[in-house]
Amino acid sequence: MKKKTEYTLIDHTADYGFTLCAESPEELFANAALALTDLMLGDSPVEPRLKHRIKVEGEDRTDLMVNWLREILFLFAGEGEAFSHAEVETAEESFLCATVYTEAYDPEKHEILEEIKAVTYHQARVEQTDGGWECQVICDV
Secondary structure, X not given: OOOOOOOEEEEEOOEEEEEEEEOOHHHHHHHHHHHHHHHHHOOOOOOOOEEEEEEEXXXXXXXXXXXXXXXXXXXXXXXXXXXXXXXXXXXXXXXXXXXXXXXXXXXXXXXXXXXXXXXXEEEEEEEEEOOEEEEEEEEEO
């Protein structure tokens, strides 16, 4: 079952975005994938029926976040799988390793609220704060 995560919606012309905070980089990346899926599917239930091992690289954590979310978007748009949740084992400066759980997209079960075309670098950021970690992501719709 898809876990709910708290994020703040950024209303941007022809784009949607979000910011969110977490205690660790691993939690930040896992929750960012949940937020992206929530923008697309809202409260549609997604069961963890399929399992994927995903490794992502980036120049820094911001690049890593964009590449990570592009992988999640590809699972949906390219493979026809709805994201349930991720267990992020490693989210270092330039490398992420996670187990991702999905199920086949079913239009009878999964309502598409917004079609996300791309995860962009526009205003993207990942940074460590006094309270943990924070990111901002803008998506092209």
